[in-house]
Amino acid sequence: GDIEAGKAKSMLCAACHGADGISLAPIYPNLKGQKAQYIEKQLKAFKEGTRQDPVMAPMAMPLTDEDIANLAAYFESLK
Amino acid sequence: GDIEAGKAKSMLCAACHGADGISLAPIYPNLKGQKAQYIEKQLKAFKEGTRQDPVMAPMAMPLTDEDIANLAAYFESLK
Numbered sequence: 001g002d003i004e005a006g007k008a009k010s011m012l013c014a015a016c017h018g019a020d021g022i023s024l025a026p027i028y029p030n031l032k033g034q035k036a037q038y039i040e041k042q043l044k045a046f047k048e049g050t051r052q053d054p055v056m057a058p059m060a061m062p063l064t065d066e067d068i069a070n071l072a073a074y075f076e077s078l079k
Numbered sequence: 080g081d082i083e084a085g086k087a088k089s090m091l092c093a094a095c096h097g098a099d100g101i102s103l104a105p106i107y108p109n110l111k112g113q114k115a116q117y118i119e120k121q122l123k124a125f126k127e128g129t130r131q132d133p134v135m136a137p138m139a140m141p142l143t144d145e146d147i148a149n150l151a152a153y154f155e156s157l158k
Binding site: 023026027028029030033034035036037038041050051052 | 108109116117
């Protein structure tokens with residue numbers, strides 16, 4: 001994944017998960033430093049509906065596999 | 080949640096998520112410092128089957144609501 005491309009795509013994510021990857025409400029997970037492979041798996045699961053969430057489903061729907069890999073690399077890179 | 084009680088219950092978790100909350104394989108999420116409310120929601124979802132995962136379902140099944148609150152408090156407390 002391309003960290004800079006992921007950062008450029010991450011503005012919608014930041015509304016809940018925080019610009020620094022520390023989420024803004026306790027019901028949302030922190031993503032700072034999270035494993036990229038795990039993030040990729042979850043974004044694909046939200047997109048495919050195998051993990052159901054009314055907020056994340058429409059967020060994941062328009063993402064390509066490349067977008068997902070880039071976003072995952074970006075959040076993993078946050079220290 | 081009771082952090083010490085959560086720590087005492089966390090040995091099985093540590094096998095995949097790490098004794099320090101940093102997971103041992105990239106497919107597993109880090110739990111270090113994760114939001115307790117999010118962890119609680121996910122453990123209950125695994126237990127109830129609304130989030131499906133073949134590894135986590137049997138892990139969550141025997142946990143009481145108190146166990147879940149304690150584990151969530153413990154992982155949130157890790158710095």
